[in-house]
Amino acid sequence: MELVNEMVYIVDDDASVGEALSSLLRANGRRVQIFTSGQEFLTFERQDTAACLILDLRMPGLNGLQVQKSISAKLAIPVIFITGRGDIPSSVTAMKEGAIDFLTKPVDEMALLNCVERAIDLDRSHRRKALEDAALLARYQSLTPRERQVLPLLVRGMLNKQAAGELGITEYTVQIHRAHIMRKMEADSFATLVKLASKLNLE
Template sequence: MGPTNEMVYIVDDDATIGEALSSLLRANGKRVRIFTSGREFLNFERQDDCACLILDLRMPGLNGLEVQRSISAEAGIPVIFITGRGDIQSTVTAMKEGAIDFLTKPVDEAALLASIERALELDRKLRKKTLEHANLLARYQSLTPREQQVLPLLVRGLLNKQAAGELGITEYTVQIHRGHIMRKMEADSFATLVKLASMLNLEPTNAS
């Protein structure tokens, strides 16, 4: 089962098309919300657990590509474009900006449903990755300033004695900091600690 607050958003200035797509998706177990303009969608405060956006390419006001750029600059959401008047340049631009698919009207139902499943799966993975990185950053920020100085030295491969020399502290103190770092970073091995540190792109800080 997917998240209880999983949502498919539809943005199309043609209300008839929006309702038709909504009926199709609801019949296939999807929760749907329809918007008739890009601005209306951008002003909407999302509270979903997982989502994707079916976006019309050509609309009055903000067109689909402009909406895509706006959401990419803020909180991204996988986009599926639909259009009755697509062109090669628009397709290339949309895909370069990260669109999942570019479908022409009348939309093939099977193709649309398959694209939606890919988009929702991608959003689940991206949200999981974002949450994991936030948790990792929180663990790193729980380190003391001195522990944050010790960590990059250790993952560079310096021995405790060498790290102590760079920081002007005793080897025993480095050993104590190392134990605290392993615990706070929830690393079950030094190899794991190195992997976690690489995900943070740490740079050595100046000793004080």
């Protein structure tokens, strides 16, 4: 059964390795796209879906670590490194840069499948959080300038009267702003509003 809307990208200059990995992954329901160089992958426009990258360490042109650094600067995608021989310094560097794992050829099939599942789960989680963060920011940006002044005062624990004094407006006006803020931020309680403000670093 194909896992819809999920993609595994493979970058390996050895076509036979790429095809072998692709066959394994496709047999387990994964959609796969193969690239034979880091340059080719970096110029490719990634699909808007959860994905991971299986990346060969040693390749002509850009090596795996260089590709990883370029990816980190452009877009976030979980990386699984594969290499023909153990390379502790490179593996340490790769892991520090956020690689999911570092596997040695010939790759253990179950280890690779587990890594891919973990990597795509991680990417799915990151993408979900990014969408949630964008939605939260959009709600915050829907507030009026005055409501944006009132919000941080309230979540810091100021009473309506204190916030009114701080801003030079009436307590009733603060109450109105507070109601509008709760509605626009889609907060069902003041505790929820405080959590949302914390995510926006407004405290």
